[in-house]
Amino acid sequence: MTSDLKSAASRANGAKSHGPKTAEGREKSSRNSLTHGFTSKKTIVLKCENEGEFQTMLGYYADTYRPGSPVEEDLVHEMVACRWRMERLRLIETALIDSEMDRQPPEAEVTEDPGYQLAFAFRRLVDDSRAISLASRYESRLHRIHERSHRTLRELQASCVPNSPSVSAGTSVPNTRSHPT
Numbered sequence: 001m002t003s004d005l006k007s008a009a010s011r012a013n014g015a016k017s018h019g020p021k022t023a024e025g026r027e028k029s030s031r032n033s034l035t036h037g038f039t040s041k042k043t044i045v046l047k048c049e050n051e052g053e054f055q056t057m058l059g060y061y062a063d064t065y066r067p068g069s070p071v072e073e074d075l076v077h078e079m080v081a082c083r084w085r086m087e088r089l090r091l092i093e094t095a096l097i098d099s100e101m102d103r104q105p106p107e108a109e110v111t112e113d114p115g116y117q118l119a120f121a122f123r124r125l126v127d128d129s130r131a132i133s134l135a136s137r138y139e140s141r142l143h144r145i146h147e148r149s150h151r152t153l154r155e156l157q158a159s160c161v162p163n164s165p166s167v168s169a170g171t172s173v174p175n176t177r178s179h180p181t
Contacts, residue, residue, distance in 0.1 A: 044081045046088075054084055065153060068160065075153040082146035089139045096132065100125050 045054045058080045067073040100121035111117065125132045 044084055049088070054080075057084060065157075067153075068157070072153055072156060075149045075156070078149040079146050079153070082142040082149070086139055086142050086146070089135050089142070093132065093135050096125055096135075097121055 045051050058077070061076050061080050061083075062073075065072070065076050065079075067076045097118070101117050103121070103124075122132070
């Protein structure tokens with residue numbers, strides 16, 4: 001019976017909420033899932049990043065893979081989004097290690113050896129923070145998504161143009177398929 005009571009209470013409470021009322025509230029609510037930009041669906045380029053660089057990367061991918069349908073375009077966009085986020089993670093990782101190296105080590109740990117300073121900074125990040133392991137996990141996830149999208153795109157393109165040379169083999173494939181823009 002407790003679960004029935006909880007369900008009824010949840011339904012009653014849910015009925016009270018009708019979502020944000022103002023345009024500003026709706027805009028803010030649309031960004032609820034964005035905390036760092038690694039898993040969000042809508043936001044790819046953050047305010048602190050360069051939209052032009054993202055568009056350039058998108059152009060390189062489009063030139064390389066020559067999507068011939070909206071589905072292929074979606075796969076290319078997915079690959080670019082993953083690559084963009086992986087680059088962001090690399091910047092974050094570098095900044096984390098740099099900032100940790102700038103921290104003063106305990107007196108017993110002071111040395112001029114840059115290798116030791118790097119190792120000490122890395123150890124502190126691993127021991128005292130989840131940041132490095134979390135970044136690594138996100139990067140692995142993004143890499144898998146990128147590779148799966150790439151594989152799906154190549155399979156789709158191979159099924160549309162039989163016996164065509166592979167882009168990965170160094171030969172560019174002219175876009176003979178038409179698609180509405």
